[in-house]
Amino acid sequence: MTKNKITQPACNHCAPLQKVTAIQTPEDVRKAIREAHRYLAEGVLKDRQHEGYEKSNFLADVKPEGPWADVLAGDFHCTFCGRSFDLRAETYHGGGGTWGPTTAA
Ligand SMILES: [Zn+2]
Numbered sequence: 043m044t045k046n047k048i049t050q051p052a053c054n055h056c057a058p059l060q061k062v063t064a065i066q067t068p069e070d071v072r073k074a075i076r077e078a079h080r081y082l083a084e085g086v087l088k089d090r091q092h093e094g095y096e097k098s099n100f101l102a103d104v105k106p107e108g109p110w111a112d113v114l115a116g117d118f119h120c121t122f123c124g125r126s127f128d129l130r131a132e133t134y135h136g137g138g139g140t141w142g143p144t145t146a147a
Pocket of ligand 1: 053054057123
C-alpha cells in the first residue's frame with residue numbers, strides 16, 4: 043500500500059528524511075512526532091498551514107506523549123528545497139500511518 047515513489051530529489055538538509063516510515067504502533071507515533079518537532083526546531087521543516095485546519099491539528103502543537111487527536115495530519119515543507127513531507131496517523135485504533143516525504147499518489 044505504501045508507494046515509495048519520490049517526487050523530488052532531497053537537498054542536504056532534508057536528505058535524512060528521504061524514506062517513508064510506516065507508523066504502526068503508538069510508539070511509532072511518538073517517534074514520528076518527536077522527529078517532526080526536531081526538524082521544525084532546526085528550521086529544516088516548516089508546518090504547511092492549510093486553511094480550515096483545526097488548530098489542534100498543527101503537529102507543532104501536538105505533544106509526543108499525547109493526548110492525540112484521533113487522526114493526526116501534518117503537512118510540512120523543507121525550507122531549503124521546498125520538498126513536501128507529511129505525517130499521517132490514525133491514533134484511535136492504535137496507529138496506522140506514514141511519516142516522510144510526500145509520495146506520489
Ligand atoms: Zn530539502
